Amino acid sequence: MGKTDDSTSLKSTPLIEAERQVESFRQVREAHRMELVEDYVELISDLLADGGEARQVDIATRLGVAQPTVAKMLRRLARDGWVVQRPYRGVFLTPEGEALAHASRQRHQTVERFLLALGVDADTARRDAEGIEHHVSEQTLALFEAFVRKAEGEAP
Template identity: 70%
Template sequence: MESFRQARNNRRSELVEDYVELIADLLADGGEARQVDIAQRLGVAQPTVAKMLKRLIAEGYIQQRPYRGVFLTDAGKELALVSRERHQIVESFLCSIGVSVETARMDAEGIEHHVSPETLEAMKRFTLKKASWRTHVG
């Protein structure tokens, strides 16, 4: 029963994390994250984005300023950083076991939200150990 509860919680947080990561990327790329850009990148309607932005404001991850777009709060920046790091660990792990870079990038997008902290740490250790081994052998 606990595994089902965990999976449901992970699915709920997955959308939040994806939005926050995307907003961070848009801000880094162009200094601006507008509702229209978010909708276009995600392939969803603007009302869908508006609803999620209200949720992100309520949860303290973003601030929305009239005519200026969306900005991350400190909590939003932290969540984006943690999400990106998790993605990179999973992607590196998949590459280290022989998955192509392109496939690892796509698969990591789904896996990163559902992997436990224990498994994530094991992936990180494995990847670091393998990288260290290659350095010493090569």
């Protein structure tokens, strides 16, 4: 008996049309661009809800980055209309920022509940959801939600 090469036993998938591939990569790039924005506004919302303020130092600590990195991102978020910075009072979300934080939190919770329903342990589900939430379509999220409801015995 000869030794089998695992790489030859894998079936290759046919190359998709160029336009479809371009659209797929465009969606991924857009998701990457928005990922940081969503992480920041969601964290700011959480800090405001927990302690009534979102300070640059707290954001840096929780994200594990330097304060100048946070300062640069906060300027970008302010420029794009997601946050308002008030001297000596911290950072606040605009109505658009609040809406984005809410939507991001809902996506995260849906993905996390889906992973838990699959049997993933709680810590891994939380960490994995943090990355996955930014890269799933609305259609996929709806199916995740339907799966979770069915697994939990709820009506769809």
